[in-house]
Amino acid sequence: MLNDYLKCISLADVYDVAIKTPLDLLPSLSKKNHNTILLKREDLQPVFSFKLRGAFNKIRQLSTVEKKAGIIASSAGNHAQGVALAAQKLGIHATIVMPVTTPSIKVKAVRELGASVVLHGDAYDDAYTYAMRLADEKKYTFIHPYDDVDVIAGQATVAVEIVAQCDPLPDAVFVPVGGGGLIAGVAVYLKAVHPEIKVIGVEPDNSACLYHALKENKRVILKEVGLFADGVAVKQIGKEPFRIAKECVDEVILVSTDEICAATKDIFDNTRAIAEPAGALALAGLKKYIEKTGTRDQRLVAINSGANLNFDRLKHIAERAEIGEHTEALLAVTIPEKPGSFLAFCQALGKRGITEFNYRFSDAENAVVFVGVRLVQGESERHTLVDMLTKNDYAVLDLTDNEVAKLHIRHMVGGPNKLLKHERLYRFEFPERPGALLQFLSGLGEKWNITLFHYRNHGSAYGRVLMGVDVPKSESALFKSFLKKIGYTFVDESHNPAYPLFL
Numbered sequence: 001m002l003n004d005y006l007k008c009i010s011l012a013d014v015y016d017v018a019i020k021t022p023l024d025l026l027p028s029l030s031k032k033n034h035n036t037i038l039l040k041r042e043d044l045q046p047v048f049s050f051k052l053r054g055a056f057n058k059i060r061q062l063s064t065v066e067k068k069a070g071i072i073a074s075s076a077g078n079h080a081q082g083v084a085l086a087a088q089k090l091g092i093h094a095t096i097v098m099p100v101t102t103p104s105i106k107v108k109a110v111r112e113l114g115a116s117v118v119l120h121g122d123a124y125d126d127a128y129t130y131a132m133r134l135a136d137e138k139k140y141t142f143i144h145p146y147d148d149v150d151v152i153a154g155q156a157t158v159a160v161e162i163v164a165q166c167d168p169l170p171d172a173v174f175v176p177v178g179g180g181g182l183i184a185g186v187a188v189y190l191k192a193v194h195p196e197i198k199v200i201g202v203e204p205d206n207s208a209c210l211y212h213a214l215k216e217n218k219r220v221i222l223k224e225v226g227l228f229a230d231g232v233a234v235k236q237i238g239k240e241p242f243r244i245a246k247e248c249v250d251e252v253i254l255v256s257t258d259e260i261c262a263a264t265k266d267i268f269d270n271t272r273a274i275a276e277p278a279g280a281l282a283l284a285g286l287k288k289y290i291e292k293t294g295t296r297d298q299r300l301v302a303i304n305s306g307a308n309l310n311f312d313r314l315k316h317i318a319e320r321a322e323i324g325e326h327t328e329a330l331l332a333v334t335i336p337e338k339p340g341s342f343l344a345f346c347q348a349l350g351k352r353g354i355t356e357f358n359y360r361f362s363d364a365e366n367a368v369v370f371v372g373v374r375l376v377q378g379e380s381e382r383h384t385l386v387d388m389l390t391k392n393d394y395a396v397l398d399l400t401d402n403e404v405a406k407l408h409i410r411h412m413v414g415g416p417n418k419l420l421k422h423e424r425l426y427r428f429e430f431p432e433r434p435g436a437l438l439q440f441l442s443g444l445g446e447k448w449n450i451t452l453f454h455y456r457n458h459g460s461a462y463g464r465v466l467m468g469v470d471v472p473k474s475e476s477a478l479f480k481s482f483l484k485k486i487g488y489t490f491v492d493e494s495h496n497p498a499y500p501l502f503l
Helices: 002-010 027-033 051-059 064-069 078-090 104-112 124-138 149-155 157-165 181-193 209-216 239-248 257-271 277-293 311-324 341-349 379-391 403-407 436-444 473-486
Strands: 023-025 036-041 071-074 094-098 116-119 172-176 198-204 251-255 299-304 328-336 354-358 366-374 395-398 423-431 449-456 462-470 489-492
Touching: 002 149, 002 181, 023 157, 027 036, 027 257, 036 157, 036 257, 036 277, 051 078, 051 149, 051 157, 071 078, 071 124, 078 094, 078 104, 094 104, 094 124, 104 116, 116 124, 149 157, 149 181, 149 239, 157 181, 172 181, 172 277, 181 198, 181 239, 198 209, 198 277, 209 239, 209 251, 251 257, 251 277, 257 277, 257 311, 277 299, 311 328, 311 403, 328 341, 328 379, 328 403, 341 366, 341 379, 379 395, 403 423, 403 462, 423 449
Parallel strands: 036 299, 071 094, 094 116, 172 198, 172 299, 198 251
Antiparallel strands: 023 036, 328 366, 328 395, 354 366, 423 462, 423 489, 449 462
């Protein structure tokens, strides 16, 4: 397998559209982590992503008849732009099927490259199915984003450049994983020419299709995938990438949304560049690897796979970065409801910086405050702080890892409503597009009374809602049936410990 791929990679000619991207040192991060940390800057490609390498390598090898008939692809962004640019360069008509939820910045970019855009479905799978139907009807050649030998060989040119640019050679290369085309290309090349270099995949902990496939020793289909790092939100690893990964990938590391946000901040601090979440994924894994293994004095490379990011998502990234970096703690603290108690609590915190302080009167005896505290010494300081407050007779609930608290509650502290006897709390995600919120509420209907509602959208493909609804016990089965019919991803948060304190 390795020799066959080496031949394909040696013939991969991608530089009519791609550039040889730099391998940049991240100086402050390297110093902080006692390793030489290098970032492969695929965000600097003409379409701000590595995807054009594989797309061009595949398309340029099509027959004259196939080129004349035209090509088609399905994508929510980066692959679409790569295919469109490659087709433009080669004078081929391209049709790209994109989900209706695709951010307008990506749709506009594809159209400006001369491709015809068809918007269909709420998710990639819908777009893929429709693209395959069009390919069959119109005799187009389908350009797969990752499960194709020529596409994988094109992506492997990233690894060819890393070897040429890194002297001495890296000890490990960290690669973001979606469908697996990039890690397959990087792994198959490195293990053929320098098998001593570790190849480590990185996935979001809620979109870990390769991790679970390797664990089960077979390709699995995830029931749900996280949507924050939309560039790698794939339910099943590609067939050919998985075949390669089983032989050539050393390890897969999982990271959280907060850790991805922290890595995005690291890239900005060291390069002044802004990576998309999937682009910062590999660096998040690299940092976690150092933390887990205690590695020192090694050369470690992370691939920044892209920078196709809607500007309005930066607010969410900045908000979560400090938690991901372990420089902020979110706490619910019960203090006496009497004059001077706020002052006493602040004195207990000492000189620590307070990032936010939320409170609403709800009880004559005790007050529950939602407080954000700046940390200097990371995770250990958070535990020390909680222990110190507990020893000073404060009841403390650590909400730093509580998703509802981070997404919603910190923005809507209001106090519990004791008049509601049958309230239940649910968190929803639904495809974001014009009229989506109205459609969501219309689907909910008028049978049950909404008692709480908080909606957040960060410019991503999915909106997020936290909703309270009054459901008597006698109607529980009917309501559960309704939730299944409505078709949106939901989580019952009725037993979330932050709920009775603040909502």
